[in-house]
Amino acid sequence: MPVGPATARRRRLRGATRALRQSIGLILVIVIWQLGARSWLGATTPAPTEVINAGWDLISTGELWHHLAASARRVAIGLSIGIAIGLVLGAAAGLFKLAEDLVNAPIQVLRMMPAVALVPVFIIWFGIGDPFKIALIIVAPIFPIYLNVLAGIRGVDQKLIEAAESLELTRVELVRYVVLPGALPQIFVGLRQALGIGWLVLVVAEMQTTPVGLGFLMNDAKEYLRVDQIFLVLVIYAILGLLTDITVRLLEHRFLRWRNGFEGR
Secondary structure, three states: OOOOOHHHHHHHHHHHHHHHHHHHHHHHHHHHHHHHHHOOOOOOOHHHHHHHHHHHHHHHHHHHHHHHHHHHHHHHHHHHHHHHHHHHHHHHHHHHHHHHHHHHHHHHHHOOOOOOOOHHHHHHOOOOHHHHHHHHHHHHHHHHHHHHHHHHHHHHHHHHHHHHHHHOOOHHHHHHHEEEEEHHHHHHHHHHHHHHHHHHHHHHOOOOOOOHHHHHHHHHHEEEEEEHHHHHHHHHHHHHHHHHHHHHHHHHHHHHOOOOOOOOO
16 A cells, blocks of 8 residues: 555654654763763773774774674675574474474583683684684574574464364465564564674684784784774674664565564554
């Protein structure tokens, strides 16, 4: 059904108002940071303006893009593989009890191992180059994806499954039209968690010996007491995490339009 000009304007106004509300928290943080820098937040805490100047200096030399590209490539490869593994394992465990019996115990054991504890083991196995960092990032998203996919599939109403079987849907049709839509909200929750964890593990991985990347930039800044660059890297990590979360939220809005759940007042 076509939307009238007045309705379209109201929707744009509501969207702009909500975007403004969502920005207020970040604006307050920046204002407090600016007011407290070099004073009650600590004499060595740089102001946002100093961090911006440090970023501009690195952008003008091209150094920032070099490090950012290296980190983004590691995260993209690691998260792609890790999320794929988590999806496969979670779907298998959710759809087949035999797969759950075989997979669940090893996953739960490995899930309790912190990423920091895996660093020396992975360095022994893969060395200190990119394979070590990518392998560490691969492991991180497997567990939240696995748990949420499993929970999403097992959370599908049994009555819907029985109704689909009474209609003589094939196994593929059952998964496509009943199980997947029912599990999708939980899967998106796992995806948001996995992407956030991926960026956190990147920090751990790149704080080790590395010639390029945001972690190297932070280590280098620490050696030369460039606190403004240290804060710059922290801000970049935060922005990248926020952007990935926003991307998933947009995908949720696109693929979960059918959901009629409570969205707050």
